[in-house]
Amino acid sequence: MRRWLALVLLLAAAVARAEWLPPRLDRLVNDYSGVLSAEQAAGLERRLVSFADSTSNQVVVVITPTLEGDDEQSAAQRLGERWGVGQSRFDNGLVILIKSKTPDEDWGAVALATGYGVEGALPDVFCKRIIDDRMLPALGEGDYYGAVVAALDVVEPAMRGEYSFGQYRDDERRAALRALLPLIVFFVAVIVALVLYYKKHPDQWNNTGRGGGGGGGIYLGGFPGSFGDGRGSSGGSFGGFGGFGGGSFGGGGASGRF
Amino acid sequence: MCWWHNKKAVAALVLIKIGTLMKKGTVVVVAIVAVVAVVAMWAIGVNNRLVTHDENVQKAWAQVENVYKRRMDLIPQLVSTVQGAADYERSVLTEVTNARAGVEQSAVDASTLSEEQVRAYQQAQDRLSKAVANTIKVTVERYPELTATQGFRDLQTQLEGTENRIAVERGRFNEAVQAYNTALRRFPASLLAGVFGFHKKGYFTAPEEAAEPVKVEFNF
Numbered sequence: 001m002r003r004w005l006a007l008v009l010l011l012a013a014a015v016a017r018a019e020w021l022p023p024r025l026d027r028l029v030n031d032y033s034g035v036l037s038a039e040q041a042a043g044l045e046r047r048l049v050s051f052a053d054s055t056s057n058q059v060v061v062v063i064t065p066t067l068e069g070d071d072e073q074s075a076a077q078r079l080g081e082r083w084g085v086g087q088s089r090f091d092n093g094l095v096i097l098i099k100s101k102t103p104d105e106d107w108g109a110v111a112l113a114t115g116y117g118v119e120g121a122l123p124d125v126f127c128k129r130i131i132d133d134r135m136l137p138a139l140g141e142g143d144y145y146g147a148v149v150a151a152l153d154v155v156e157p158a159m160r161g162e163y164s165f166g167q168y169r170d171d172e173r174r175a176a177l178r179a180l181l182p183l184i185v186f187f188v189a190v191i192v193a194l195v196l197y198y199k200k201h202p203d204q205w206n207n208t209g210r211g212g213g214g215g216g217g218i219y220l221g222g223f224p225g226s227f228g229d230g231r232g233s234s235g236g237s238f239g240g241f242g243g244f245g246g247g248s249f250g251g252g253g254a255s256g257r258f
Numbered sequence: 259m260c261w262w263h264n265k266k267a268v269a270a271l272v273l274i275k276i277g278t279l280m281k282k283g284t285v286v287v288v289a290i291v292a293v294v295a296v297v298a299m300w301a302i303g304v305n306n307r308l309v310t311h312d313e314n315v316q317k318a319w320a321q322v323e324n325v326y327k328r329r330m331d332l333i334p335q336l337v338s339t340v341q342g343a344a345d346y347e348r349s350v351l352t353e354v355t356n357a358r359a360g361v362e363q364s365a366v367d368a369s370t371l372s373e374e375q376v377r378a379y380q381q382a383q384d385r386l387s388k389a390v391a392n393t394i395k396v397t398v399e400r401y402p403e404l405t406a407t408q409g410f411r412d413l414q415t416q417l418e419g420t421e422n423r424i425a426v427e428r429g430r431f432n433e434a435v436q437a438y439n440t441a442l443r444r445f446p447a448s449l450l451a452g453v454f455g456f457h458k459k460g461y462f463t464a465p466e467e468a469a470e471p472v473k474v475e476f477n478f
Contacts, residue, residue: 124419125412251422
């Protein structure tokens with residue numbers, strides 16, 4: 001009797017906690033919300049297929065209007081596990097799950113779920129940074145495509161093993177420095193110009209009262225413009241996606257809301 | 259082609275030969291030996307199947323311990339991070355430290371994993387979960403300047419990731435235990451399981467907050 005009751009309770013708990021899982025199709029970009037244009041979806045698919053072909057890493061993008069009450073992080077993990085994203089030998093899959101904003105559910109969420117094998121290349125903290133720094137700003141403006149591309153630009157080199165979290169952090173620091181560079185150059189130029197000017201006209205150093213004196217032309221060098229990183233996607237082979245490899249997911253990754 | 263190549267014929271000949279050679283008592287003995295052999299084969303099969311399931315449970319358990327260990331390793335970092343804040347509430351930190359010590363004491367014998375052991379282990383770990391969650395909650399509520407630091411946010415992400423992993427590995431462990439317990443208690447095999455020293459293993463139960471909506475008193 002007691003056992004039966006426990007079983008019923010267990011079932012009730014399982015029903016109460018919705019488990020969202022879309023059907024598996026043999027493609028890497030799954031836009032159930034219809035927020036990507038046909039060309040964008042096809043372009044992403046090509047990019048991910050060629051990435052999968054060249055590295056065996058599988059990245060799946062799923063955009064859905066609803067999670068049916070499920071938590072985005074566990075939904076992404078479950079999807080990766082059940083679909084078998086990544087190769088079973090390496091567990092090198094990544095799920096990028098975005099719950100889009102809809103009139104009914106006015107909140108958006110994004111979750112990255114990493115397979116066991118890529119937890120090293122994409123630690124949770126790294127995933128969180130990618131979401132906070134690169135995806136959420138674009139998602140906040142409703143730019144789903146931009147958010148996915150911004151994530152892939154960092155994720156792909158990391159998964160390929162070319163790029164580590166440490167390098168990403170250094171890059172961020174360098175980017176911050178680059179943003180400050182025009183300012184620094186400006187101040188240095190002003191100081192240099194002033195020094196040169198007063199060296200040439202030492203008599204003007206203390207003339208606060210008397211007017212006169214030709215205005216010295218102060219040349220400020222042109223600022224070095226800061227360039228946005230122009231890393232584009234590399235469209236590769238046109239072959240279709242060969243199918244999921246049975247990778248396993250242990251709950252790694254991070255999530256955020258917008 | 260020689261006659262012994264016809265297997266059926268050979269078998270029939272051998273049986274006739276045995277029949278003519280043996281007395282009644284011998285037939286009985288042979289029959290018993292045959293039955294014993296069949297039973298022994300079956301028992302070996304049952305044993306091997308249970309061993310396989312047992313191995314899977316232990317593998318899953320190792321993963322559970324792994325992810326819990328990961329959290330244990332993060333806790334000193336959490337404590338030292340929040341400790342830096344002036345007038346940080348001692349009672350919150352004491353609770354975390356005590357809960358961590360409690361977990362260290364609740365060692366489990368991986369080869370047994372009885373229901374009592376798993377329950378005790380879970381209780382100690384859940385207490386630590388609650389203490390960690392409480393620490394983060396208090397910090398977010400009362401020490402906003404600390405929450406704003408990258409160090410704290412990274413730590414929070416890592417702890418969240420660890421909780422996710424714990425949930426996943428606990429689920430896998432439960433699946434492995436379910437397969438084991440089912441194999442153990444299915445009828446003919448259940449006769450032997452005890453003899454071979456296989457005993458029922460414990461499950462992790464759902465975390466308390468998930469079970470909250472369903473409140474039933476067990477008074478029988």
